[in-house]
Amino acid sequence: MNERQGKAVRMADVAKAVGVSTMTVSRAFRGDAGINVATRAAILTKAEELGYVFDATAASLRQNRSGFVAVTVPSINNANFAETVRQLSRGLSRDGLQILLANTEYDPDEEERLIGELLRRKPEAIVLTVGGYTQKTRQMLQATRIPVIEMWGLPAKPIQHVIGFSNPDSMSRMVDHLVGLGHRDIAFVGGDSARDPRGGERRQGFTAAMRRHGLDDGKLVTAGPAPVGMAEGAEALDRLLTDYPGVQAVIGVSDLVAFGLLSECQRRGIDVPGRLTIAGFGNYEIGRICVPRLTTLDVHAGRIGTMAASLIARILRDDAGNQPTWIEIPADLIVRESSG
Amino acid sequence: MNERQGKAVRMADVAKAVGVSTMTVSRAFRGDAGINVATRAAILTKAEELGYVFDATAASLRQNRSGFVAVTVPSINNANFAETVRQLSRGLSRDGLQILLANTEYDPDEEERLIGELLRRKPEAIVLTVGGYTQKTRQMLQATRIPVIEMWGLPAKPIQHVIGFSNPDSMSRMVDHLVGLGHRDIAFVGGDSARDPRGGERRQGFTAAMRRHGLDDGKLVTAGPAPVGMAEGAEALDRLLTDYPGVQAVIGVSDLVAFGLLSECQRRGIDVPGRLTIAGFGNYEIGRICVPRLTTLDVHAGRIGTMAASLIARILRDDAGNQPTWIEIPADLIVRESSG
DNA sequence: ATGAAAGCGCTAACAG
DNA sequence: CTGTTAGCGCTTTCAT
Numbered sequence: 244m245n246e247r248q249g250k251a252v253r254m255a256d257v258a259k260a261v262g263v264s265t266m267t268v269s270r271a272f273r274g275d276a277g278i279n280v281a282t283r284a285a286i287l288t289k290a291e292e293l294g295y296v297f298d299a300t301a302a303s304l305r306q307n308r309s310g311f312v313a314v315t316v317p318s319i320n321n322a323n324f325a326e327t328v329r330q331l332s333r334g335l336s337r338d339g340l341q342i343l344l345a346n347t348e349y350d351p352d353e354e355e356r357l358i359g360e361l362l363r364r365k366p367e368a369i370v371l372t373v374g375g376y377t378q379k380t381r382q383m384l385q386a387t388r389i390p391v392i393e394m395w396g397l398p399a400k401p402i403q404h405v406i407g408f409s410n411p412d413s414m415s416r417m418v419d420h421l422v423g424l425g426h427r428d429i430a431f432v433g434g435d436s437a438r439d440p441r442g443g444e445r446r447q448g449f450t451a452a453m454r455r456h457g458l459d460d461g462k463l464v465t466a467g468p469a470p471v472g473m474a475e476g477a478e479a480l481d482r483l484l485t486d487y488p489g490v491q492a493v494i495g496v497s498d499l500v501a502f503g504l505l506s507e508c509q510r511r512g513i514d515v516p517g518r519l520t521i522a523g524f525g526n527y528e529i530g531r532i533c534v535p536r537l538t539t540l541d542v543h544a545g546r547i548g549t550m551a552a553s554l555i556a557r558i559l560r561d562d563a564g565n566q567p568t569w570i571e572i573p574a575d576l577i578v579r580e581s582s583g
Numbered sequence: 584m585n586e587r588q589g590k591a592v593r594m595a596d597v598a599k600a601v602g603v604s605t606m607t608v609s610r611a612f613r614g615d616a617g618i619n620v621a622t623r624a625a626i627l628t629k630a631e632e633l634g635y636v637f638d639a640t641a642a643s644l645r646q647n648r649s650g651f652v653a654v655t656v657p658s659i660n661n662a663n664f665a666e667t668v669r670q671l672s673r674g675l676s677r678d679g680l681q682i683l684l685a686n687t688e689y690d691p692d693e694e695e696r697l698i699g700e701l702l703r704r705k706p707e708a709i710v711l712t713v714g715g716y717t718q719k720t721r722q723m724l725q726a727t728r729i730p731v732i733e734m735w736g737l738p739a740k741p742i743q744h745v746i747g748f749s750n751p752d753s754m755s756r757m758v759d760h761l762v763g764l765g766h767r768d769i770a771f772v773g774g775d776s777a778r779d780p781r782g783g784e785r786r787q788g789f790t791a792a793m794r795r796h797g798l799d800d801g802k803l804v805t806a807g808p809a810p811v812g813m814a815e816g817a818e819a820l821d822r823l824l825t826d827y828p829g830v831q832a833v834i835g836v837s838d839l840v841a842f843g844l845l846s847e848c849q850r851r852g853i854d855v856p857g858r859l860t861i862a863g864f865g866n867y868e869i870g871r872i873c874v875p876r877l878t879t880l881d882v883h884a885g886r887i888g889t890m891a892a893s894l895i896a897r898i899l900r901d902d903a904g905n906q907p908t909w910i911e912i913p914a915d916l917i918v919r920e921s922s923g
Numbered sequence: 924a925t926g927a928a929a930g931c932g933c934t935a936a937c938a939g
Numbered sequence: 940c941t942g943t944t945a946g947c948g949c950t951t952t953c954a955t
Contacts, residue, residue: 263925265926300643304948533873594933638933644948645933
């Protein structure tokens with residue numbers, strides 16, 4: 244019956260079936276104004292009947308518009324990165340843009356490889372979690388003609404646009420809070436910072452603030468290679484108490500680590516915050532639910548995504564967005580029961 | 584200088600600069616065997632120098648191979664779905680396949696819209712979280728020529744391939760465990776099941792098993808519209824204790840809900856499992872860390888992704904994968920301290 | 924309101 | 940080992 248046996252239905256097939264040109268079918272599908280209402284209806288009906296599926300690849304090639312925005316995150320398993328991606332995705336979908344997501348797994352070489360692959364798809368913009376690029380990565384990002392947005396931090400040498408918060412400054416504020424409560428003997432639990440630039444910046448913020456207060460900035464516990472989570476936090480408590488027996492307060496590089504520390508305290512009957520004050524970072528849902536609730540810093544993960552989407556929409560609309568945008572979304576200190 | 588001012592570098596530009604045909608450049612980039620090593624090196628060097636970026640869109644169109652696999656999940660913010668996607672992504676990357684991810688937000692109409700958009704990108708396979716499709720969605724999935732894989736459940740009317748576990752059967756086993764411990768007065772806390780077919784199936788598994796044991800199957804608490812998480816679990820405890828004062832054990836539709844219930848118990852000084860036994864579903868990391876640790880069902884979220892990737896690779900390699908595959912990955916009961 | 928011709932950047936198919 | 944020709948399915952451009 245069909246002369247293109249086994250082949251997918253194209254616009255030309257729909258056009259022939261309806262008795263119009265492919266151009267008219269194209270116009271019907273794009274909702275062009277200048278097209279007869281009846282013709283349009285007939286085309287859409289026939290297309291449905293034939294099982295026609297529009298080929299976005301061909302359209303992309305011809306229009307030089309892929310409709311993609313590339314995004315890289317260190318780990319999609321992290322609830323906060325996931326929330327950023329979710330809001331980014333929501334915001335972009337209003338402009339008909341789809342996300343091309345890549346997980347770097349906290350590995351700069353993997354990130355380089357993934358960004359290379361993403362760029363071959365001709366995305367209209369690329370959104371990155373800031374920090375720790377390889378030389379080749381930086382070179383690719385500087386050479387590309389599309390908008391580049393770094394998020395989740397404030398890079399010293401921004402590539403183009405930036406949306407985020409200062410990791411060290413935010414952490415400094417947490418130290419100020421704990422010192423304000425009267426604590427002097429404060430420790431920091433984080434991962435191997437080489438694999439997690441943001442975590443490393445938080446640790447730097449911790450040591451800088453401790454020094455500023457004239458306190459010992461050396462109470463650091465390394466919970467393992469990034470990403471460190473609940474399990475690593477729980478395991479780290481032992482080392483914390485052994486290495487720094489007089490510790491009064493501890494800050495986790497994230498709420499997940501803080502929750503691990505908290506759980507292990509509970510298990511051992513250590514009163515929080517009576518015997519040990521615990522604070523986290525990131526304002527994850529778990530910190531609002533656990534007992535006691537966690538003092539933390541809200542980095543507004545969702546808002547970062549929302550604002551990145553708006554920024555991209557604006558840049559793609561008017562080409563006026565030629566000069567780099569710098570959007571700082573300050574983290575908010577949230578004081579809860581775990582610090583006292 | 585350049586005659587294509589403002590335009591991106593193409594293969595033809597590289598070819599001209601090196602003094603070969605575009606075909607040779609194409610071969611160099613694809614790592615074809617039959618090409619002079621020196622020529623290949625010269626091409627790659629020149630390409631780098633000119634800032635050439637391979638256009639995967641054009642290659643896709645010509646080869647009729649997009650290199651995409653489409654995936655839909657109800658929520659990427661859920662750690663278990665994220666883990667499935669992560670492993671799926673890892674497995675597929677070995678075959679040079681990229682994931683095109685869409686979040687349905689537990690909304691069948693949104694799912695329909697997203698699947699429509701995904702199919703226009705000509706993915707080579709599509710992976711769905713099973714259940715609750717609109718009529719149009721089912722029709723699209725039945726009409727498509729690409730492999731369709733439903734995961735995270737065992738559908739009554741599979742479209743093609745299936746990889747997952749039985750939600751009702753798994754939940755039944757949890758009931759058996761609690762009854763085996765001597766509990767008779769058991770409740771279930773979940774979300775509005777209309778929005779979450781998998782949650783609804785778990786509830787059905789609960790009621791069926793309770794009836795099988797000759798016990799009251801009516802102790803249900805609805806924690807709100809799906810997705811229900813930690814916060815909804817915490818809020819639901821009050822209703823649970825008010826509506827069913829004699830309740831001995833409670834099952835959360837997920838570990839997140841169970842953790843919410845557990846936290847609220849801790850807050851009120853209710854002993855778990857002494858006064859109330861709590862069980863969850865899904866084996867989330869939190870259940871291994873919290874105090875007491877949660878009894879749960881391991882659904883092997885990561886393995887679902889890994890196996891989906893292998894299945895896709897196999898189907899795309901030999902076309903022999905014409906008959907539907909049915910892979911059941913039984914959930915494992917994990918007994919921990921929260922049930923006693 | 925509709926159509927004809929050209930071409931987006933790459934590669935299949937064939938030739939040498 | 941390398942080149943030539945044609946064309947993937949759509950849209951731009953220009954014409955009517």
